[in-house]
Amino acid sequence: MALRSRAARAAKRLVVTDAPEPEAGKPAIDDFVVITGFSGAGKSQAMACFEDAGYFCVDNLPPEMIGSLADLFTHEGSKVEKAAVVCDVRGGTYFEGLAKILEDMQGRGMPHRLLFLDAAEQTLIDRFKETRRRHPLANGGSVAAAIAEERAALAPLRAIADVSIDTTDLSASRLRKVVADKMLPHGHIGKLAVTFMTHGFKHGAPRDADLLFDVRFLPNPHYEAELRDLTGLDQPVIDYVENSEGIDEFYARLLPLLDYLLPSYVREGKTHLTIGIGCTGGRHRSVVIAEHLARMFAERGDYLVDVVHRDIDKPPRKP
Numbered sequence: 001m002a003l004r005s006r007a008a009r010a011a012k013r014l015v016v017t018d019a020p021e022p023e024a025g026k027p028a029i030d031d032f033v034v035i036t037g038f039s040g041a042g043k044s045q046a047m048a049c050f051e052d053a054g055y056f057c058v059d060n061l062p063p064e065m066i067g068s069l070a071d072l073f074t075h076e077g078s079k080v081e082k083a084a085v086v087c088d089v090r091g092g093t094y095f096e097g098l099a100k101i102l103e104d105m106q107g108r109g110m111p112h113r114l115l116f117l118d119a120a121e122q123t124l125i126d127r128f129k130e131t132r133r134r135h136p137l138a139n140g141g142s143v144a145a146a147i148a149e150e151r152a153a154l155a156p157l158r159a160i161a162d163v164s165i166d167t168t169d170l171s172a173s174r175l176r177k178v179v180a181d182k183m184l185p186h187g188h189i190g191k192l193a194v195t196f197m198t199h200g201f202k203h204g205a206p207r208d209a210d211l212l213f214d215v216r217f218l219p220n221p222h223y224e225a226e227l228r229d230l231t232g233l234d235q236p237v238i239d240y241v242e243n244s245e246g247i248d249e250f251y252a253r254l255l256p257l258l259d260y261l262l263p264s265y266v267r268e269g270k271t272h273l274t275i276g277i278g279c280t281g282g283r284h285r286s287v288v289i290a291e292h293l294a295r296m297f298a299e300r301g302d303y304l305v306d307v308v309h310r311d312i313d314k315p316p317r318k319p
Helices: 003-017 042-052 065-076 089-107 121-131 143-160 172-183 233-241 245-266 285-300
Strands: 032-036 056-057 080-086 113-118 163-166 194-202 211-214 273-278 301-309
Touching: 032 065, 032 089, 032 143, 042 056, 042 080, 042 113, 042 172, 065 080, 065 089, 089 143, 113 143, 113 172, 113 273, 121 143, 163 172, 172 194, 172 273, 194 285, 211 301, 233 285, 245 273, 245 285, 273 285, 285 301
Parallel strands: 032 080, 032 113, 056 080, 113 163, 194 273, 194 301, 211 273
Antiparallel strands: none
């Protein structure tokens, strides 16, 4: 069992806190999260989110030890109220028993949730190439074959997951925001984190967008030879889009809609919202508009604003 150093330090802090003793016959722990999913899908980042929220965390815990750890937290004197563990194919053949362990916990009335992290196959392959890490099931073979083997092993768990998150289009920081939004309590409502994500429809719409706006009705700078190789971050393209016919009417209708929707999401308890802005290639019109909207909402100070240009570095198609 591999304990992360920060988790070990957190455990020491938990021992000395003056948390109230659990009621007789009542488990001290009220949230036990099991994190699983594809290798390279972001399980470590997800666990970091729980660590930051004060959960006792353990990485790479063999399935047969999950039940024992949960039992330990129910013993009198345990002051661990929230815990999160990562369990995945690194556990070898033991991993096959995870579904049965979770079923047993359900039968014993042990409060628990299963978080499943997914991602597109090509994204997983690219992440392993970027980090130069070996897939735990590769054994000298291809990453694609290892992912296929992993998919078969994970299928029963995906089917019973309480929350499933597709991390294909998520950066590490945005994944943590999404995990917090879907898994952590919303008792304290802070500022809503709003991400404006630009994309090109020819590359596919973002999987995690909560709202999606198509701006392909505006004149396309791609057809202007002097603008084609520029992006929406360059002033000539900004001037072209901001002076195009229909842009003022678009803003006049979109801004009141967002002014209505965003506070509504805050009242509902949402902590993170992704707004997709799409054009054909994701390099010109969507970028200009997302930057404009992000600047406006950031200046108000009501939200935590971020901008992600997913496809801006992809080369423009030939005319």
